[in-house]
Amino acid sequence: xARSMKGRSLISSADFSAEEYQMMFExxxxxxxxxxMGEGHTQILRGRTLAMxxxxxxxxxxxxxxxxxxxxxxxxxxxxxxxxxMGKRESTADIARVxxxxxxxxxxxxxxxxxxxxLAKYAGxxxxxxxxxxxxxxxxxxxxxxxxxxxxxxxxLHLVFVGDGNNxxxxxxxxxxxxxxxxxxxxxxxxxxxxxxxEAQARQLAEGSKATLNFTTEPDAVRGADVIYTDVWASMGQxxxxxxxxxxxxxxxxNSELVSKADRNVLVMHCLPAHRGSEITDEVMDGPHxxxxxxxxNRLHAQKSLLAxxxxxxx
Ligand code: CP
Ligand code: NVA
Numbered sequence: 001x002a003r004s005m006k007g008r009s010l011i012s013s014a015d016f017s018a019e020e021y022q023m024m025f026e027x028x029x030x031x032x033x034x035x036x037m038g039e040g041h042t043q044i045l046r047g048r049t050l051a052m053x054x055x056x057x058x059x060x061x062x063x064x065x066x067x068x069x070x071x072x073x074x075x076x077x078x079x080x081x082x083x084x085x086m087g088k089r090e091s092t093a094d095i096a097r098v099x100x101x102x103x104x105x106x107x108x109x110x111x112x113x114x115x116x117x118x119l120a121k122y123a124g125x126x127x128x129x130x131x132x133x134x135x136x137x138x139x140x141x142x143x144x145x146x147x148x149x150x151x152x153x154x155x156x157l158h159l160v161f162v163g164d165g166n167n168x169x170x171x172x173x174x175x176x177x178x179x180x181x182x183x184x185x186x187x188x189x190x191x192x193x194x195x196x197x198x199e200a201q202a203r204q205l206a207e208g209s210k211a212t213l214n215f216t217t218e219p220d221a222v223r224g225a226d227v228i229y230t231d232v233w234a235s236m237g238q239x240x241x242x243x244x245x246x247x248x249x250x251x252x253x254x255n256s257e258l259v260s261k262a263d264r265n266v267l268v269m270h271c272l273p274a275h276r277g278s279e280i281t282d283e284v285m286d287g288p289h290x291x292x293x294x295x296x297x298n299r300l301h302a303q304k305s306l307l308a309x310x311x312x313x314x315x
Contacts, residue, residue, distance in 0.1 A: 005309040009120045009127040013137040013174035014201055018209065021144065021179055027305035028145050028298070035071070035301070044312040045074030048104040052130070053079050053086060053095075053119075055110045056236045060272060061130045061138065064299040065107050068307055077103070087115060096122035105311050111237060126310035128303075133167060133237065134194055139271050140171035142302040144179060146295045147227055150267055155180040155209075160225040160262070162252050163279055164245075165192035165215075168231045168271050173213065177202040180209035184225075188248050189217050219251055225262040228289075229269040230254045230279045246278060255281045259289060267291050 005020065016024070034040050050069050052062065062078060069076040086095050086108075092115050099106050100123035108116050108127065113134035120127040129137050148154050159176055161169045165187045173195055176183040185195055192215060195202075199213075206213050214221070222228055233249040234242040259266060268280075268289040276282050285292060 006311075007126060008310050010137050010141075010306060010310075011116050011120055011127065011129045012135055013140045013171040014178070014198070014205065015137070016141075016178065018178050018180070021141070021175070024141060024302065024305050024309070025145050025148055027308060028302045029149070031304045031308070032298075032301040040071050041073070042071070043073035044308060045069060045072040045104075048074040048311055049102070050074065050076045050105045050107055050307065050311075051079060051099045051103040052076055053084065053106065053108040053110070054130075055081050055086070055108075055115075056131065058109055058130070060296055060299050061107075061109060064303050065130070065307075068300055068304040072304060072307055072312070074104075074307075074311075086110075092118045093122045095119070096127075097124075100124040105307065128306060128310075131167060133235075134197060135171045135174075136168045136271070137171050137175075138299065138303055138306070139168055140175040141306075142298040143172065143229070143269060143271070143295060144175050144181070145302050146269070146291060146298045147181075147267065149294075149298070150291060151226070156182065157226045158182045158184070158224060159227040159229060160184045160186060160222050161229045161231075162186045162219065162222065162254055162258070163191075163230045163249065164188075164233055164235070165195035166231060166235050167194050170194040170198045172229065173202045174198055174205065177205035177211050177213060178209060180211050182212045184214040184216065184221050186216055186219055186221050186252065188252060191245075191248075219258060220261065222258055222262045225266055227267045227269060228254055228259060228262055231271055232273070232275055233279055249279070253279060253281065254284055256283050256287070259284055259287075265289075269295055272296055 109130040113132040
């Protein structure tokens with residue numbers, strides 16, 4: 001195996017090189033195979049604790065990290081939005097210093113991205129971004145692994161994200177740019193806030209990988225897509241905008257008509273939770289192109305690779 005990743009953190013999807021993503025994918029495949037063979041339980045994280053700080057709700061992230069820690073022989077500690085008041089009851093830096101002395105790793109789901117950056121700066125133990133307003137790097141790791149699992153070589157594939165240029169789109173953009181996957185973001189005019197923040201960095205990464213990156217407001221740009229990806233139109237924290245957004249985003253729904261314009265073997269992806277009937281129809285989500293539940297399952301296997309490599313040195 002290549003150089004050790006012990007002690008590393010994952011704050012942004014740009015934190016890993018193409019080689020490191022490859023290492024993650026190999027370890028993910030190995031851990032998944034062991035689970036499928038009924039040998040998924042190990043003791044490599046015996047006696048280790050992961051603190052999980054949630055400022056926002058979660059199903060997949062909480063369950064995958066908690067189950068992942070249990071399968072690796074360790075323990076995960078769930079801290080709800082009301083438990084610690086990070087940045088309110090005490091500073092984020094002080095929480096980091098305290099948890100770093102008691103725990104072996106921290107996973108945090110936060111509003112301001114700066115909070116996960118600060119946790120990593122002061123904790124002295126690995127910190128994993130379990131979603132911030134700006135990015136969702138665990139999601140894009142599991143997503144690109146899922147595409148690799150379905151299609152093999154990733155280079156030159158074309159992923160088209162349709163909807164809000166949000167945290168999930170931003171992480172996908174950075175991961176695709178690193179791995180040589182061409183990416184188009186189709187979004188309503190002005191709904192590209194998070195992708196704009198990472199665009200320059202993504203373009204720089206794409207120079208190295210030869211990926212092409214495009215941004216458009218035209219839904220027809222799904223033509224030829226190998227992957228169509230969508231997410232909710234209003235993210236956590238934007239609930240007040242949901243009604244207004246629903247009208248604006250209606251032409252961007254991933255439905256059978258839109259899917260029929262893409263490659264005939266197109267994969268349809270959604271990070272979930274989905275608002276069926278809004279950004280994606282039942283017909284597409286439950287249809288033959290959809291890999292959304294494989295994608296959700298792979299959160300578990302991919303994050304176990306992070307925990308194994310960052311905390312236990314992958315042994
Ligand atoms: N995709 C994802 O992160 O799901 P949760 O919000 O349920 O964790
Ligand atoms: N963009 C969504 C992703 C949820 C996993 C949100 O931030 O709410």
